[in-house]
Amino acid sequence: MPVFNERATIGNVIGRLRDLEIKGVEKEVIAVDDGSTDGSAQLLKKLASDKSIFHKQNKGKGAAIQTGLAAATGDFVIIQDADLEYNPEEIESLVKKAQEEDLLVVYGSRDREIKNYYRYPHYYWGSKALSRMINLLFHQNLTDPETCYKLVQADLMRFLHLEERGFGIEIEISAKLSRLGIPIGETSISYTPRSFEEGKKIRVKDGLRAVWLVMKYFLNDLHYGVVDRILRLWREGEAMRMLGVDKRQTWVDVGCGRQAHLGWRIRRAVGKYVGVDMEVGDGKMGNVELVRADVHKFAHRIGQPADVVVGLAIIEHLDYPEKFLGEVSKVLKSGGRIVLTTPAPWSDGILKLMVLLGLIDGKEITDHKTYFTLRGLKDLLERSGFEVERQKMFGFRMNGLTVAKKAK
Structure with missing residues (x-):
């Protein structure tokens, strides 16, 4: 769980993750504070996550995810944002789909079957455009490649050699998995978006970088030209x-x-x-x-x-x-x-x-x-x-x- 200036919600998120029970599954909660300045790091030290890691300065969401991945010991990993836009209780549905269909990857989609509310229309249409772009170039059938809820087999996630340090890591994961031809299952999830006043951090420049990343990984074979x-x-x-x-x-x-x-x-x-x-x-x-x-x-x-x-x-x-x-x-x-x-x-x-x-x-x-x-x-x-x-x-x-x- 990457954390940056989320003091208002971090206690609630960790509590709900700690209380989450999935039959036959052991879990560990790894929180990575990414140089918060609002007291999130101090609060995190008092909370009962299984592992807490602290960056001395802000490096970006992608960097925090890479730090957490290096510390993970489980068979699968999933990313949970600390802002409560995603409901931790719905992680169980992703795990069950992976188990029942023997999948290495399952996404929680905000745009599949459930009609979620998007606070900013250009975010919704931007997500739709990226989905179409990835599906066309990589022969995928995704409805939400930018979702935070990506359940991925841990060794596979490490194999991707993630490089993006910012929000672009979401597209990097989707593009690299698609380049490898990995089947990606999807299950519907709810979504409660925040406003900029409430702390939403993604901006238009992140969307433009996402388009560039899709083309980068389409033209290059992960590590080669x-x-x-x-x-x-x-x-x-x-x-x-x-x-x-x-x-x-x-x-x-x-x-x-x-x-x-x-x-x-x-x-x-x-x-x-x-x-x-x-x-x-x-x-x-x-x-x-x-x-x-x-x-x-x-x-x-x-x-x-x-x-x-x-x-x-x-x-x-x-x-x-x-x-x-x-x-x-x-x-x-x-x-x-x-x-x-x-x-x-x-x-x-x-x-x-x-x-x-x-x-x-x-x-x-x-x-x-x-x-x-x-x-x-x-x-x-x-x-x-x-x-x-x-x-x-x-x-x-x-x-x-x-x-x-x-x-x-």
Whole structure:
């Protein structure tokens, strides 16, 4: 619960959260005072929240949420504003929907079924316009992307790597979840808006920033630029076409990257996806699991044998590719398959030119250790105990793709 100058309501909110009982659910109330100057911090010290954290100066709602998220220990988190525009008793309906429909995310919508009163018409129409924009760009069906009531699986919320320090965090969460293709459930909630005289803090500039944020996350793939996004989609598409996907399969994506994009793309088509990378934190989100591990030593972290191991644009970065393939062999079932993509040797000059033009991330290219021809990769795989089944060039012949089977 972010708090900034809410002395008049904070005691009521915390009392109602403390009294909230949801069958079979344990809760913790984390209050983060964001540099209040009206005595909220002093009052908060006397109130019985489970955890109280204090910023020495005002950093913004988003910063307070990030502080609270870092301290959270539960399986799910939900944001509760301290101004009582939202009714704490209605949190139960979000939790029940998540439980009954096995959802990672549920929003409490002010604009679904219930006709709530909006004190300022331009706020209502602005919210409607943002909803339409997000739904159009991200193929969502949300009625209230800016709602405060967002119940999100905790590991998933951390995975988003939230950056916004102000009110824009609401749109950042919605845009990033939508970019990943996460289904977002909604349930109706009531809403009692305040006036500016009563302390409402959101202004028109926050709405304009929200529009900018929607476009930012539409054009960028969470942590990468638009060209990187296109290249990643291309590699993933080629790998999926070459292998096909099956609900009974377990896929392990080694070097999955900070956003584990492939996992979110195929999670409904496979039984389980495990992403391995030093840039991710350990976490489980439905059938998506992330494992923080070195790609040269990860087999002991994988809980079950894999049907498929994927290494997309990873082997060219490795100091010890043979050691990596040894770990892959430990993970794969007998007869399981590995699919690798890697840039062709002749593409080095073009990739460096794209870096100079600012089209792709330079660090990704300067980190290349070895360029493999299809023949060179085939020899390496066979020395490591794999049988190469198929090879092809793609992407204007700038990339090679190889599928190999673990020998029985």
